[in-house]
Amino acid sequence: MPAAAYLETLNAEQRLAVEHGVGSAAGPLLVIAGAGSGKTNTLAHRVAHLIVNRADPRRILLMTFSRRAASEMMRRAERVVARALGGAGGGLADSLPWAGTFHGVGARLIRDYAETIGLDPQFTIHDREDSADLMNLVRHELGLSKTAKRFPLKGTCLAIYSRAVNAQAPVEQVLGQAFPWCAAWSAELKSLFAAYVEAKQRQNVLDYDDLLLYWAQMAQEPAIAADLGARFDHVLVDEYQDTNRLQASILLALKPDGHGLTVVGDDAQSIYSFRAATVRNILDFPKSFSPPAKIVTLDRNYRSTQPILEAANAVIGLSAERFTKNLWSDRRSDRRPRLVSVSDEGEQARYVAEAVLENREAGQKLKAQAALFRTSSHSAPLELELTRRNIPFVKFGGLKFLDAAHVKDLLALLRFAQNPRDRVAGFRVMQLLPGVGPATTARTLDAVVAAPDPVAALV
Known part of the structure; x- marks a missing residue:
C-alpha cells in the first residue's frame, strides 16, 4: 500500500493541514475549520500521520473540548x-495517554x-x-446571607469568581462588564473570594478553575x-x-x-464564551510567533446545501475582524432557508407546532x-405547545448523568473517603444518615478538621 494512500480521502486543504511538518521542529499551524468542513476527521488524520511518521504517541498532547470528543478523535x-x-494500529487509545x-x-x-x-497530591x-456549595458555606460564615440588601446567591458568586480567574481580570472589571447589578458589592465579593x-x-480541594490556574502558574516557572x-x-x-486567556497562556508557555x-478552530463559531472564552486567542494566534504561524483554511462544507451556506457567509461577512473564508458545497438545492420574525416565545412555539x-x-x-435550541431550558414553551396539540416528541438533553443526585451522593462518599478534610463532600455524605442534621454534621466536620488524624476522628 502506498505510504500516503490513507490520506486519499482528504481534500486538498485537509491534506495540507495533515501533512504540515512531521518533526517536532515543525512550525506553528492554525487550521481555520469552517462549520461542517471535516475538522474532526482532519485532526484525527494529523494525529495518525504523525504516528505513522514515527512520532512517539506518548509524547503527543491532544486537547479537546470534551472527553467524548477526545475518545472520538482517538477512535x-x-x-x-x-x-x-x-x-x-490497534490499541492507540492506550498508547496515546495524553488525550483529553x-x-x-x-x-x-x-x-x-x-x-x-x-500542594498535597x-x-x-x-x-x-x-x-x-462551598462558596455558600463561606458566604454564610461571613454573614453575607443576612445583608439588608440583596446579595448575590452562591451560583452568581461562583460565576463572578470563575470569570475573574479565567479571564485574568480584576473583579471590578468583571462586575462592570458582565454583572453590573453586583457592582456595589465589589469589596464584599473580594473578601468572599479570598475566604473561599x-x-x-484548608480542605485540600481544587475547583475546575484551579485546574487551569495552577497549571498556568506552574508554566510561569521557567524550570x-x-x-x-x-x-x-x-x-x-x-x-x-472556545479557549480563554489562561488556556492560551498555558499553550504559549x-x-x-x-x-x-x-x-x-473557527473564529465565526466563537459564540458561547464558556469560562470567559475569548475570540482574541484564535485571532491573535498567528502573530504570537516569529515567523507567524501557517494558516490553512477548510472551507468546503459537507453537511449543508449551498443556499444555507450563502446565508451563513452573508452573516459571517458582517464581522469587523475575522479570517476570510467562503463556505461552499457541491450539494445543490432549490430550497432556501427562511427567516421568520415573531413577537414572543409563545408565538414562536405556535409557529413551530x-x-x-x-x-x-x-x-x-x-x-x-427536529427543533434545535441553544440551551435545553429554552424548550419549555414549545414542549407545552406540542403537548397541548397532542404532538408526541422526544427531548434530547437536560440533566447530565453526573449531575443526578444519587450519582453525586456516591461521588461525594468516594471523595470523603479519600480526603476527610473535604467539607463539602462530608456534609453531603452525613446528611444521608438518618437522624443527622446540619448542626451535628457541622460539629463532626469541625472535629475532623481539627484532629491530627481525621480518619480516627470519624471513627
Whole structure:
C-alpha cells in the first residue's frame, strides 16, 4: 500500500493541514475549520500521520473540548493508523495517554508536580455544584446571607469568581462588564473570594478553575515550563475559539516558539464564551510567533446545501475582524432557508407546532422533524405547545448523568473517603444518615478538621 494512500480521502486543504511538518521542529499551524468542513476527521488524520511518521504517541498532547470528543478523535486516528500500517494500529487509545480536556490534562499534571509547588497530591476536585456549595458555606460564615440588601446567591458568586480567574481580570472589571447589578458589592465579593480560596486550601480541594490556574502558574516557572514543554513533541488543540486567556497562556508557555503546535478552530463559531472564552486567542494566534504561524483554511462544507451556506457567509461577512473564508458545497438545492420574525416565545412555539403539523400532512413523519435550541431550558414553551396539540416528541438533553443526585451522593462518599478534610463532600455524605442534621454534621466536620488524624476522628 502506498505510504500516503490513507490520506486519499482528504481534500486538498485537509491534506495540507495533515501533512504540515512531521518533526517536532515543525512550525506553528492554525487550521481555520469552517462549520461542517471535516475538522474532526482532519485532526484525527494529523494525529495518525504523525504516528505513522514515527512520532512517539506518548509524547503527543491532544486537547479537546470534551472527553467524548477526545475518545472520538482517538477512535478515528486508530482506524487511520490501522489502514496505513496494514492493521497494526490497534490499541492507540492506550498508547496515546495524553488525550483529553484542558481540565483533565491539567489535573494529571498538577498531581505530578504537586509536591514541587507545595500542594498535597491527595487533593480532591470539586465540580461546579460542589464549588457553589462551598462558596455558600463561606458566604454564610461571613454573614453575607443576612445583608439588608440583596446579595448575590452562591451560583452568581461562583460565576463572578470563575470569570475573574479565567479571564485574568480584576473583579471590578468583571462586575462592570458582565454583572453590573453586583457592582456595589465589589469589596464584599473580594473578601468572599479570598475566604473561599482559604477554605479550599484548608480542605485540600481544587475547583475546575484551579485546574487551569495552577497549571498556568506552574508554566510561569521557567524550570517547570521547560520540563513541561520537553514532555511533548506535538501539542494539538481542538475548538481553539472556545479557549480563554489562561488556556492560551498555558499553550504559549509549553511551546513558546510554536514548534510542534497545532490549533484548530473557527473564529465565526466563537459564540458561547464558556469560562470567559475569548475570540482574541484564535485571532491573535498567528502573530504570537516569529515567523507567524501557517494558516490553512477548510472551507468546503459537507453537511449543508449551498443556499444555507450563502446565508451563513452573508452573516459571517458582517464581522469587523475575522479570517476570510467562503463556505461552499457541491450539494445543490432549490430550497432556501427562511427567516421568520415573531413577537414572543409563545408565538414562536405556535409557529413551530403549526409547521410540524403542515409537514406531517405533506407526508413527512414526525420523527423526521427536529427543533434545535441553544440551551435545553429554552424548550419549555414549545414542549407545552406540542403537548397541548397532542404532538408526541422526544427531548434530547437536560440533566447530565453526573449531575443526578444519587450519582453525586456516591461521588461525594468516594471523595470523603479519600480526603476527610473535604467539607463539602462530608456534609453531603452525613446528611444521608438518618437522624443527622446540619448542626451535628457541622460539629463532626469541625472535629475532623481539627484532629491530627481525621480518619480516627470519624471513627
